Amino acid sequence: MLGGMALRPLDATLVRVVLLMRALGWVWLMVLGVVTLVTKPDGQAQLVIGSMVVATAGTFMTIVAGRRGFLANPVYVGADGLLTIALALVGPLADVGDFIAGGYPASWLFIVAYASNTTVAAIVGAGAAALFAAMHVVLGLGATRAYGSIQFLVIAVVVGWGFDALRRQERLRLVAQEELSNEQARAARLEERSQIAVRLHDSVLQTLKLIRSSSDDASEVRYLARAQERDLRRTISDYESPFEQSFRARLLDIQGDIEEMYRVEVDQVIKDDAEMDEQLEVLVAVTRDVMSLAVSEDGARKIDLFTETSGPLTRTNIRTAPTDGAATAVSDHLAARLDEVGGTVSVRDAPGPSREVVVTVTR
Numbered sequence: 001m002l003g004g005m006a007l008r009p010l011d012a013t014l015v016r017v018v019l020l021m022r023a024l025g026w027v028w029l030m031v032l033g034v035v036t037l038v039t040k041p042d043g044q045a046q047l048v049i050g051s052m053v054v055a056t057a058g059t060f061m062t063i064v065a066g067r068r069g070f071l072a073n074p075v076y077v078g079a080d081g082l083l084t085i086a087l088a089l090v091g092p093l094a095d096v097g098d099f100i101a102g103g104y105p106a107s108w109l110f111i112v113a114y115a116s117n118t119t120v121a122a123i124v125g126a127g128a129a130a131l132f133a134a135m136h137v138v139l140g141l142g143a144t145r146a147y148g149s150i151q152f153l154v155i156a157v158v159v160g161w162g163f164d165a166l167r168r169q170e171r172l173r174l175v176a177q178e179e180l181s182n183e184q185a186r187a188a189r190l191e192e193r194s195q196i197a198v199r200l201h202d203s204v205l206q207t208l209k210l211i212r213s214s215s216d217d218a219s220e221v222r223y224l225a226r227a228q229e230r231d232l233r234r235t236i237s238d239y240e241s242p243f244e245q246s247f248r249a250r251l252l253d254i255q256g257d258i259e260e261m262y263r264v265e266v267d268q269v270i271k272d273d274a275e276m277d278e279q280l281e282v283l284v285a286v287t288r289d290v291m292s293l294a295v296s297e298d299g300a301r302k303i304d305l306f307t308e309t310s311g312p313l314t315r316t317n318i319r320t321a322p323t324d325g326a327a328t329a330v331s332d333h334l335a336a337r338l339d340e341v342g343g344t345v346s347v348r349d350a351p352g353p354s355r356e357v358v359v360t361v362t363r
Helices: 009-039 045-068 074-093 104-115 118-138 143-147 150-213 218-240 247-262 278-296 332-340
Strands: 265-271 302-310 313-320 344-350 354-362
Touching: 009 045, 009 104, 009 150, 045 074, 045 104, 074 104, 074 118, 104 118, 104 150, 118 150, 247 265, 247 278, 247 302, 278 302, 278 313, 278 332, 278 354, 332 344
Parallel strands: 265 302
Antiparallel strands: 302 313, 313 354, 344 354
16 A cells, blocks of 8 residues: 555555665765765856755655556656756756766656556667767767766666566466466355255255155155255255355244254244344344243244344244243343343234234344
């Protein structure tokens, strides 16, 4: 992260390299400027000081460009190049007889390499080398110094090639990472299919076999079919739910527990789903307790369960047809837990000889 802008790791590293080189180039220019003011006081000090101020402003803009994400903008790169040429001319114009731009021109080539590629950087580097060589000749600084301008071409080619090589490696890494992710996704899908096949084999096929062997016992066949329906619903819920700890799945679990334990039917309608939390844990526990008491103490043989989640409010309606009076709706310790999480429970008569318990929590 640079200045609030998210960059890929490699790009962020390249930006830091460019900023570092610009900072070093600025330090070099400042040192040469101070030395020039001290050793050549007859020159035009105003121009030297002005170049130091302009170089400082240019360095600040480079930092801003790196942080704001426009370091590779052609307009910025061109403007920085013109500024670099102006700084290179300060020495001769100030009549101090040499260049005092320091490493500023070289740092501009880093910006060019970052903003383009090896070819463009080489062309720009060759142009810079030719320009500085011509300036050396015009100023009479000697052929040797003019030949030394080849350094700009060398810097441009090396830095451009290095940046391009790193970018190629980054692209290869990203492609490999994408292929690995796709392969992992394919493996996950195959694993899911395998799990479905295993569950179908272990449940549906086994149940059908049991139904075939119990065909003379209508109640047993009904129970087996009911259990298989419940298991399929639970399997489908597992694969459909986006939640790691699914509220719907927990309700299906307690439905299965009650039906297995008491051999009763629990018709369940569940609207929406949610991630389990403390309030829903209490709601599930209370719902289980209400159904268990309805069967074990009231003798209910059938339970209708309706659950709805609307925003922060979750409500379960448990309707039973008691045969042996009216047992306590919920045990004392669960009622206390429900009260702790701000939930409520109420009991009301339903049409026919039925009773309905309403449990509500607000999350």
